[in-house]
Amino acid sequence: MNAPDQGSEPVRRPGGRSARVRAQVLEAVCALLVERGYDALTVDAVAQRAGVHRTSVYRRWRDVGGLLADVFDAAGADDWRPRDTGSLEGDLTALNEEVLAGLSEDPPVTRALIAASFRSAQAAEALRRFWTDRYLRCAPVVERAVRRGELPPGTDARQLLVAGTAPVYHELVLLRTVPDPDLPARAARAAALAGAAGAFTTRNAVRANRARTSTT
Missing domain, CATH: 1.10.357.10 (Tetracycline Repressor, domain 2)
Known part of the structure; x- marks a missing residue:
């Protein structure tokens, strides 16, 4: 298989099955990173752990860097706000x-x-x-x-x-x-x-x- 194109941005597909796949893949990234460390984190390992075809992972995230970046982007896509305690x-x-x-x-x-x-x-x-x-x-x-x-x-x-x-x-x-x-x-x-x-x-x-x- 040819190396994925690292010069373009990953494709984002909101909602439905795509959202479920994304959640599975990002959860697998975090689990493998903790269990095995960065050096053992690969697209193939993530795909296997997430139960997703490796081609789908390569197509959407390109590489490990794209996977990690999406973990951070997903973490920031929330409605969190700091508490107002009065002081x-x-x-x-x-x-x-x-x-x-x-x-x-x-x-x-x-x-x-x-x-x-x-x-x-x-x-x-x-x-x-x-x-x-x-x-x-x-x-x-x-x-x-x-x-x-x-x-x-x-x-x-x-x-x-x-x-x-x-x-x-x-x-x-x-x-x-x-x-x-x-x-x-x-x-x-x-x-x-x-x-x-x-x-x-x-x-x-x-x-x-x-x-x-x-x-x-």
Whole structure:
């Protein structure tokens, strides 16, 4: 069989049997990635595990990179929104608790997918799309905090959100420590305090605030 064309995008077919096949295939990708690792993940193995003809998998996803990218794209096709707890620290804690739960799951699908993104350019790009979308969805956390007076105007939402959630990823993904149930709240409080002090305020906003202060 000729190698699949890697220069074109996979064909997406919504609904019906196609949706069922996609779900079976993506479930097989995650299962095999956890069980065997990235190096043993092949289109043929995925097709066999999913009970789908290999030709159908090659035609739709082309290669392992296409399969992994679609896993991330599918994960982002939901209606998830961050909780509104009434405070910045509470909102960040709730976010971190979700992150902690996802990274602590057994089998460790989320961690395996993150690791795979370092081996596949297509997966890495899909993961960047996923994170970009998630940060946009979480921007209201910061916007609400600004309206409540917990943060100064001009606070960069993405910078604060990265600072607030990064300790959880660092501990569980990089250091692989035992999940600490107190970590979500500690990381949230640190980010909230830093944000309130203006640590994530953009330079333009700082200049504007100084200008307003000097004229009053």
